[in-house]
Amino acid sequence: MERTFPECRGKVLFVHLVRWNIGIAQFPPGRLREMTALRKQLEGWRELFDLCGDYLDGLSSEGALRTGEEAAERVTNHLVRR
Secondary structure (H helix, E strand, C coil): CCCCCHHHCCCCCCCCCCCCHHHCCCCCCCHHHHHHHHHHHHHCCCCCCCCCCHHHHCCCHHHHHHHHHHHHHHHHHHHHHC
8 A cells, every 4th residue: 555655654554455356347348438428428318307327337436426417417407498
């Protein structure tokens, strides 16, 4: 830890490493490109329901959160236009 993150030198109490390959999302090459294309398509989505969440991204909780925010913005915009 200290070698990789020098700013932590002297602050690391212990390191616990778990390798759990079956629990880590593994996607084939091109998945990020597919997600970028899908999110661009969703920018023009004009329906009252929307898609979001980690089932779209699968790579990170931050990605799931952001797709949720984008979906909420689209639904809100749709309702405002009505």
